[in-house]
Amino acid sequence: MSESTAQTAEATEATQNDMNEEQRAALARAIMAILDRWGLSAEQQVQLLNLPENTPSRMLRRFRDNTPFPDTKEVNERLEHIIGIADALRTTYPHYPSMGLIWMKRKNKRFQRRAPIQVMVEDGLEGIVAVRSHLDCSFDWFNS
DSSP: OOHHHHHHHHHTTSOGGGSOHHHHHHHHHHHHHHHHHTTOOHHHHHHHHTOOTTOOHHHHHHHHHTOOOOOOHHHHHHHHHHHHHHHHHHHHSSSOHHHHHHHHHSOBGGGTTBOHHHHHHHHHHHHHHHHHHHHOHHHHHHTO
16 A cells, blocks of 8 residues: 555554644545555445535545545544555555455445445445455454
């Protein structure tokens, strides 16, 4: 992953409440880069992040620049899991980063023949946690 993703991983150690404006904006940029890399549409990004349905795509552009995400428990929890998934993909496929993207888009028996991206968007937080648990055995073990 990129340097910004490494910074994001550090940033998610604490909630957005514990970060200054610059750190929160860096977190938003890194998360948006991950979602863009996964090929999510604007509508899917809004759903995945649990933003209001009427969030305009120009707001998503602002997150890519210097606007932090809303500081809510629901959004923060999703951000943490997205970082966890991206990190698990990085460690699972350290020499072939493109394999992580292929895995995210390929139908999987574990998810009733749905792609992990589809599970995350359609099932919300429950789907995000299911994908992270499948990828990150330490997360799954710790939370079971």
